[in-house]
Structure formats: C-alpha cells, structure tokens
Amino acid sequence: MSNETLRDTFFAECEELIESLTEGLQVVASGAWDGETINAIFRAVHSIKGAAGAFGFTDLVTFAHAYETVLDLIRSDKLDIAPDVLRLITRSSDALAELVDTTRQQGSASLDPVRDLIGELEATAKDAKADTPPEPEFTWAPLALLPIEVEAPAPAQGFTIRFAPGASFYANGHEPVRFLSALDALGNLTVTCDSSAVPPLDGFDFDAGYLVWTLTLEGASDEEAIRRVFAFAEGLCTLDIAPLGDSTAPDLPEVEVEAAPLFIARAPAVDPPADPPADAPVTPAAAPPARAAAPRAPAPPVQTTLRVDPERVDRLINSVGELIINHAVISQKLESCGLGTDSEIMAALDDYRYLAREIQEAVMSIRAQPVKALFQRMGRVVREAGEATGKAVMFISEGEATEIDKTILERLADPLTHMLRNSVDHGLETAEKRRAAGKSEVGSVRLSAAHRSGHVVIEVSDDGAGLNRERILAKAMEKGLVPPDAKLTEPEIDNLLFMPGFSTAENVTNLSGRGVGMDVVKTTITSLGGKVGITSLAGEGSTFTISLPLTLAVLDGMIIGVGAETMVLPLSSVVETVRPQRRDIHEIAGELVLSVRGTYVPIVDLALLFGMRSAKGQSAERSYVLLDAGGASIAVAVDAIQDQRQVVIKSLEGNYGTVPGIAAATILGDGKIALIIDSEALVELVSPRRNARPLIELEA
Amino acid sequence: MSDEETNDRGNTTEFVSLSAGDQGFCVPITSIREIRRWSQVTALPFAEDSVLGVMNLRGAVIPIVDLAARLGLGTTEIGARNIVVVVAIGPRIMGMLVDSVSEILSVNTETIRPNPTIRRDGGASHVTGLLPVDDIMLRVLDLDALFAREGEEAA
Numbered sequence: 001m002s003n004e005t006l007r008d009t010f011f012a013e014c015e016e017l018i019e020s021l022t023e024g025l026q027v028v029a030s031g032a033w034d035g036e037t038i039n040a041i042f043r044a045v046h047s048i049k050g051a052a053g054a055f056g057f058t059d060l061v062t063f064a065h066a067y068e069t070v071l072d073l074i075r076s077d078k079l080d081i082a083p084d085v086l087r088l089i090t091r092s093s094d095a096l097a098e099l100v101d102t103t104r105q106q107g108s109a110s111l112d113p114v115r116d117l118i119g120e121l122e123a124t125a126k127d128a129k130a131d132t133p134p135e136p137e138f139t140w141a142p143l144a145l146l147p148i149e150v151e152a153p154a155p156a157q158g159f160t161i162r163f164a165p166g167a168s169f170y171a172n173g174h175e176p177v178r179f180l181s182a183l184d185a186l187g188n189l190t191v192t193c194d195s196s197a198v199p200p201l202d203g204f205d206f207d208a209g210y211l212v213w214t215l216t217l218e219g220a221s222d223e224e225a226i227r228r229v230f231a232f233a234e235g236l237c238t239l240d241i242a243p244l245g246d247s248t249a250p251d252l253p254e255v256e257v258e259a260a261p262l263f264i265a266r267a268p269a270v271d272p273p274a275d276p277p278a279d280a281p282v283t284p285a286a287a288p289p290a291r292a293a294a295p296r297a298p299a300p301p302v303q304t305t306l307r308v309d310p311e312r313v314d315r316l317i318n319s320v321g322e323l324i325i326n327h328a329v330i331s332q333k334l335e336s337c338g339l340g341t342d343s344e345i346m347a348a349l350d351d352y353r354y355l356a357r358e359i360q361e362a363v364m365s366i367r368a369q370p371v372k373a374l375f376q377r378m379g380r381v382v383r384e385a386g387e388a389t390g391k392a393v394m395f396i397s398e399g400e401a402t403e404i405d406k407t408i409l410e411r412l413a414d415p416l417t418h419m420l421r422n423s424v425d426h427g428l429e430t431a432e433k434r435r436a437a438g439k440s441e442v443g444s445v446r447l448s449a450a451h452r453s454g455h456v457v458i459e460v461s462d463d464g465a466g467l468n469r470e471r472i473l474a475k476a477m478e479k480g481l482v483p484p485d486a487k488l489t490e491p492e493i494d495n496l497l498f499m500p501g502f503s504t505a506e507n508v509t510n511l512s513g514r515g516v517g518m519d520v521v522k523t524t525i526t527s528l529g530g531k532v533g534i535t536s537l538a539g540e541g542s543t544f545t546i547s548l549p550l551t552l553a554v555l556d557g558m559i560i561g562v563g564a565e566t567m568v569l570p571l572s573s574v575v576e577t578v579r580p581q582r583r584d585i586h587e588i589a590g591e592l593v594l595s596v597r598g599t600y601v602p603i604v605d606l607a608l609l610f611g612m613r614s615a616k617g618q619s620a621e622r623s624y625v626l627l628d629a630g631g632a633s634i635a636v637a638v639d640a641i642q643d644q645r646q647v648v649i650k651s652l653e654g655n656y657g658t659v660p661g662i663a664a665a666t667i668l669g670d671g672k673i674a675l676i677i678d679s680e681a682l683v684e685l686v687s688p689r690r691n692a693r694p695l696i697e698l699e700a
Numbered sequence: 701m702s703d704e705e706t707n708d709r710g711n712t713t714e715f716v717s718l719s720a721g722d723q724g725f726c727v728p729i730t731s732i733r734e735i736r737r738w739s740q741v742t743a744l745p746f747a748e749d750s751v752l753g754v755m756n757l758r759g760a761v762i763p764i765v766d767l768a769a770r771l772g773l774g775t776t777e778i779g780a781r782n783i784v785v786v787v788a789i790g791p792r793i794m795g796m797l798v799d800s801v802s803e804i805l806s807v808n809t810e811t812i813r814p815n816p817t818i819r820r821d822g823g824a825s826h827v828t829g830l831l832p833v834d835d836i837m838l839r840v841l842d843l844d845a846l847f848a849r850e851g852e853e854a855a
Contacts, residue, residue, distance in 0.1 A: 318759065321759070322758075322759045325759070565742060565743060609745070610745035610746075611745055611746070612743065612745075650759075650760070650761045651761070652754070652761055654791070654792065655760065655761060655762045655763055655792045655793050655794055656744070656751075656754065656761075656762075656763040656792075656794070659744055659745060659746055659747070660745070660746050661745065661746075662744075662745065665742070665754060665761045667756050667759065667761075671756055672740070672742060672756065673741075673742040673753075673754050673755065673756050673761055674742065675742065675744070675745075
C-alpha cells in the first residue's frame with residue numbers, strides 16, 4: 001500500500017470519525033446522552049489525533065489534543081456540559097472537520113483560524129481541573145456495603161488497558177497482536193493505537209517499541225484473566241489495567257487493588273471520584289449517574305460496511321443496464337417470430353425481466369447513500385452563517401436516513417450550502433425584528449429530505465419574514481430583468497430569484513448576495529434532472545423545494561417518433577399529450593402557437609429543429625406533447641407517440657460531446673440508439689423566439 | 701512515435717492499411733479496437749456533416765465519422781460493403797466509416813518518410829508521414845490530430 005493510499009484511507013476514516021463525532025454531539029445537544037456517548041465522542045477525536053500524528057499532521061494533532069483534553073474532563077465528570085461548554089465542543093467539532101478538510105486539500109493546515117478556539121479549550125480545561133474537588137473529600141466508609149450492589153453489574157463490567165510494550169518485549173519475540181486476540185476472546189475488545197511516539201524515519205530505532213495501545217475490553221469480569229494473558233510479557237511491557245469508565249486515573253485504582261482484600265471491593269474504590277460521596281452510602285442503588293451505568297449498557301450494534309471502489313459499482317450498474325436492454329432485445333425478437341405472450345418461453349422471459357429488475361434495484365441501492373453526512377455538513381454551514389451574521393439560528397434536520405444516489409448527493413453540497421446561507425442571511429430577520437414580530441429570537445432553519453413518488457424531495461425552509469415580493473420586483477425592474485410595466489403573478493415574481501444577476505441583498509455580505517447564486521443553484525439542480533420551487537408566506541418564512549430523481553442511471557421516458565428517428569422525452573417534464581383541432585393552431589409571424597384551454601403555447605417542431613425530415617407535413621395531423629420545463633411551457637410537435645417506459649441513460653459526452661437539446665442517449669429494445677431530449681435545454685434553445693413574453697432575456 | 705526512440709533499435713510497428721475516398725491510408729494497429737460491418741446509425745442533430753450519427757457498440761454509444769468526409773475527400777456512399785473501424789483516441793472510442801480495410805503491415809519505422817506537404821491551413825497536418833508499400837503510397841494518419849476538434853467542440 002503506497003503512502004498515498006494510506007493517506008486516503010486516513011482521510012476516509014477521519015470523515016467517518018467526524019460523522020460519529022457530530023452525531024454524538026447532536027445526541028448530547030438533545031440531552032439524551034449517557035457515558036457511552038461521551039466516550040464515543042472522545043474516541044473519535046482521540047483516533048483522529050493518533051492517526052494524524054502518524055502522518056505528521058502536527059497542527060491537526062495540536063488542535064485535537066486541546067479538544068480531547070476538554071472532552072476527557074467531561075468524560076471523567078470533572079466538567080459539566082453547560083450550554084457554553086456544549087457550544088465550545090460543537091464549534092471545536094466544526095473546526096476539527098474544517099482542519100481535516102484543509103489538510104486533505106493542502107497537505108497541511110494552519111492553526112491561525114483556530115488559535116482562539118484552542119485558547120478557549122485550554123482555558124476551559126484549566127478551570128475544570130481547578131474546580132475538581134481535592135482528593136481528601138473521598139471517604140471510603142461505604143466500602144463494606146457496596147460489594148452487594150456491585151455483584152450484579154459485575155459480569156458486564158469492562159476494563160481499560162494501557163499496553164505499552166518495550167524493546168525487550170519485541171526482543172523476546174512477542175507479537176502484540178497475539179495478546180490482542182487473546183484479549184478479544186475475553187470480551188468485546190476495542191483497540192486504539194497511539195502512534196504519536198513514533199519518530200521520523202531517520203531517528204527510528206528498529207528495535208524499540210514506540211506503539212502504545214489503549215484497549216477497551218467490555219464484558220470481561222476478571223482482571224486476573226487479563227493479567228494471565230499478559231503473564232508471558234510480565235516485566236517486558238508497561239501495563240495499566242483500570243475498570244471501564246475511569247481511564248483517567250489508571251494508577252490510582254492500581255494502588256487500591258493491592259489494598260483491597262476482595263476483587264469486587266475494587267470497583268467502588270474507583271467510583272468515588274465520580275459519585276457525590278454523600279449519596280453513595282445512603283442510596284447505593286440511586287447513586288450511579290449516567291456515567292456509572294455506561295459500562296452496563298450494551299454497545300450499540302456496530303454497522304459493518306464495505307468500502308468499494310465506486311468504479312466497480314458503476315461497472316456493475318452498466319452491466320445490469322445491458323441486461324435489461326438485452327431482455328428487451330430478446331423479447332422483441334421472440335415477438336417478431338410470432339410467439340404469443342402465453343407461450344412458455346415468454347413466461348420464462350417474464351421471470352427474466354423480474355430478476356433483472358430486482359438486480360438493478362439492488363445494484364442501484366449500493367450507490368444510494370443516506371443524506372445524513374451531507375446534512376451534518378450543512379449543519380456546520382448554518383452555524384457558521386449564524387455566527388457570521390450574528391443571528392441566533394437553530395438548525396433542524398429531518399429525514400437524514402433518506403437515501404439518494406451518490407453522484408447526486410455529491411453535487412448537492414454546493415447548492416444546499418448556498419441556499420442555507422441565503423436562508424440565514426436573507427430569510428431570517430434580526431433578533432430585534434423577530435422580537436417585534438412576536439417570534440422567538442432564535443430563528444430556525446430546517447433541512448429535510450423525504451422520498452415522494454419516485455423522487456427525493458429536499459426542502460430548505462426558514463421561519464423568517466418570507467419573500468418581499470415588492471422589493472424583488474422592484475429590483476428586477478431596476479436591473480432590467482423585466483420590463484418596467486410587466487405584470488407578474490406571485491410565483492413569477494418568486495421565480496425571479498433564480499434569474500442570473502439577481503440579488504436582493506441591500507448590502508452585499510461576504511456570505512451571500514453577489515448575485516451569483518440562486519441561478520447557479522437552479523442550473524445545478526436542473527442538470528441533475530431535478531426541479532426547484534419556492535413557496536413563501538409573508539411573516540412566516542420561505543420554503544425552497546428541490547425535487548430530484550432517485551438515480552441518474554435510469555429515466556422514465558416517453559418514446560416518441562421524430563421523422564425517421566425514435567427519441568425519448570423525460571416523463572418528468574411531460575404535462576400532457578394533445579391531438580389538437582386545426583383551429584387550435586395559430587400562426588404568428590411565421591411561428592406557430594397552440595391554444596390549450598385559453599393559453600397560447602409556442603410550438604416546437606422537433607424534426608425541423610433537429611434537421612430531420614418529418615414524416616407528416618401537416619401540423620394538425622401530428623401529435624403534440626406539452627412540456628413544462630424551467631417554468632415555461634412549450635408544445636412539442638412529434639410524429640408518433642409510441643410508449644412510456646424506463647430507459648437506461650447512456651452518456652454521449654464520453655465519446656462524442658454535448659449536443660444542444662439532447663441530454664443523453666439510450667438503447668432501445670431493437671439495439672438501436674434513441675436520443676433523450678433535454679427538456680430544459682429545449683426550452684432555452686427555442687426561447688429567443690419567445691420574446692412575446694416579457695420574462696426572457698436570459699441568453700444575453 | 702518519436703524518431704529517436706526507433707532509430708537505434710530499428711523498431712517495427714504494425715499498421716492497418718485502409719482506403720477512404722479513393723486514397724490509401726494506414727493507422728497504427730494499437731489504436732484500433734475492432735473492425736465491423738456498417739450498420740444503421742442514429743443521426744445526431746447539430747452535428748458536422750462528417751458525423752454520421754451514433755451506434756450501439758455492445759452498450760456503449762459511439763459516434764461514427766465518415767473518414768473521407770472528415771478529410772475533405774467527399775462523402776462516402778454508404779452501402780452494406782462499407783467497413784467501420786473502431787478506434788480509441790485517448791479515452792474516447794469512435795468509429796470511422798471507410799471503403800475497405802486491406803491488410804496488417806509490419807513496418808520498420810525508419811521507412812516512414814515525413815510528410816513533405818506544406819499547407820498553411822494545416823489541412824494535411826493529420827498525415828504525419830508517408831509509407832511506401834510496393835508501388836503504392838500510404839498516408840500515416842494521426843488520429844489524435846484528426847479528431848481533436850471534436851473534443852474541443854464538446855467542451
């Protein structure tokens with residue numbers, strides 16, 4: 001494994017660790033946390049620190065260390081999670097994530113932006129240490145009572161073992177992993193390796209032992225058994241064994257073990273630093289706070305995941321696509337042989353189709369990933385935006401388990417970032433205005449995801465003032481985006497936000513408001529085959545709704561005939577198909593329009609547009625498909641409407657390039673290629689001709 | 701094919717000779733993926749005249765280009781006897797419609813003569829050399845240069 005791949009693995013792991021860190025902090029923020037939550041948070045930061053040390057990312061280590069110190073104090077109950085502490089550790093988690101990102105991109109990260117934060121962390125740690133009650137406060141009086149209480153939880157107890165083999169350990173031919181596997185047999189073992197002592201290569205002594213393992217053994221009850229494992233290495237390594245939940249002072253209980261006559265008496269000797277001494281003797285049952293209960297709680301089931309090169313999955317998806325096309329080919333061939341649908345082979349072919357579909361769905365689900373990681377990152381964006389604008393913001397995320405295609409997910413980050421910043425910056429009012437409006441001073445920004453009829457719907461909503469339509473319209477007129485005398489409906493005004501060069505911010509802030517933004521958001525979402533919409537209620541807030549396809553690999557299409565060619569229209573943009581009367585088609589200065597229930601829609605002759613010969617010359621004899629794309633409607637004249645079915649998307653870009661008005665290609669049942677029409681691009685392609693309507697000057 | 705590399709060892713390279721627009725050409729065999737019969741293509745809108753359309757090559761959508769038209773030698777009359785040479789140009793796969801494909805030539809690279817034509821419009825720059833075989837002369841095609849424009853259009 002090259003250093004490069006190792007680094008990639010490191011960053012991939014960091015990502016996972018930060019995810020669990022964020023997750024833990026959310027649990028803490030919600031109040032429903034216990035000792036294991038804090039442990040998990042601590043472990044995540046500790047692991048990042050350890051691994052970063054191994055790669056020589058010293059800045060990362062420095063920050064993680066300061067962070068870890070504070071978490072350790074919380075873990076050992078020396079520091080309460082007061083609101084300011086919670087805010088500190090949440091901010092630190094954001095900063096850590098950012099440091100990791102910067103390190104990944106630039107190979108190193110500067111500590112300058114987090115200097116203050118480190119100071120705060122250190123100050124908090126110092127205060128907490130000073131607050132810790134001095135040793136003499138512990139009274140050992142209850143010792144005689146406690147063994148009875150401890151007996152029950154004892155089997156579920158665990159130990160933290162610090163295992164530091166020295167040079168002589170290795171010289172004697174010992175292998176750390178053997179000890180670890182022996183320990184693993186005793187209970188549920190978690191291994192953390194501290195490699196921070198490993199020197200750079202030039203100072204490396206190959207015989208020395210640099211690695212220190214911190215082992216958490218859950219479910220083991222017998223310290224003697226652990227000692228027996230290490231019996232052969234006695235004197236060759238440094239070994240500290242402490243009951244779980246008290247790794248901070250491993251030396252202290254060590255002394256007590258010697259003194260206590262019974263093993264079970266040792267446990268309470270460890271507890272006092274955590275428990276209020278006064279409570280313990282009187283009501284031992286009520287005494288253990290959350291932390292004491294932690295070792296007893298079963299570890300949450302670890303989800304095992306598989307790391308797979310996305311290219312392999314793509315290959316699989318491609319092959320499955322072929323399989324489905326192949327099915328269509330076979331069935332078409334058999335039909336042309338005159339085999340009826342009731343024949344045995346057709347029935348068997350039906351099974352083939354079901355199986356192929358099933359495989360396809362399963363393969364697609366490999367690519368699908370929950371939006372959780374993305375939403376957590378967005379939480380960071382909202383917090384940052386809140387801080388930058390000085391607004392108190394509560395971030396609510398819903399439907400984090402909703403799964404969506406990985407490619408779509410990756411490309412959602414930028415538009416969502418922009419929308420969330422907008423919501424905080426423009427959507428939410430200032431605290432004073434909120435108070436005046438009788439709202440809570442803390443504004444809320446909600447990000448939600450849900451599956452809805454074959455689509456993923458993502459909503460970004462705020463409880464701010466809502467869109468100021470008058471101002472939007474005035475601004476658009478001022479910028480010449482709409483003629484001054486235009487009469488626009490409310491949705492039309494709302495949609496002005498998506499026009500290039502539009503910005504309502506009175507002051508351009510560094511967060512948003514440079515006039516590039518919402519139009520880019522829209523372009524991105526559109527390129528993913530999705531739609532964006534706005535709803536807004538004055539005084540109650542605005543909601544941006546993004547609707548996305550579940551996957552980019554297949555598409556529900558309407559198969560149409562254009563001249564001699566077969567083409568596909570994305571069903572998502574098809575409104576209806578019409579066979580109009582001759583009197584419904586009007587000519588205006590050489591252009592045709594179709595009247596549909598009182599409105600006039602421009603007609604696009606696909607055959608003409610794409611330079612193909614139409615099979616039927618008479619416009620009234622043709623079928624029309626009404627398309628709605630990008631807020632505009634067009635009627636597409638086609639020669640035939642054949643079918644509606646799911647088609648596998650094949651890119652044209654790889655081998656050829658982009659074609660105006662064409663999104664991609666697909667392969668039909670007869671093995672021929674059909675082009676898939678890009679409805680949005682089609683609207684734009686013909687829009688210069690639609691100057692009759694006021695809105696469109698976008699091309700210029 | 702750098703000259704330095706080939707001189708001392710007297711390397712041989714294999715070429716496939718083909719004809720398009722009544723002229724003889726050859727293409728390094730390493731860039732050829734397969735050779736197949738002409739089959740119906742799906743026309744592409746807004747494409748250059750030389751681009752006949754796209755074809756399904758075992759699930760991949762590949763453009764088919766009329767080589768003669770591309771070289772400015774007039775359009776090829778399409779019939780069942782035509783051959784499509786599938787070539788790889790960098791990461792792209794495409795098909796060239798030609799009149800016929802004749803043989804595989806093992807050629808000592810030293811025998812390739814430089815293209816002496818000087819055309820200011822660069823029209824002949826995709827012919828990197830001339831290869832005399834028996835009594836005829838084959839033009840060595842630089843496919844990268846010939847189809848580079850396609851990529852730029854796509855961008």
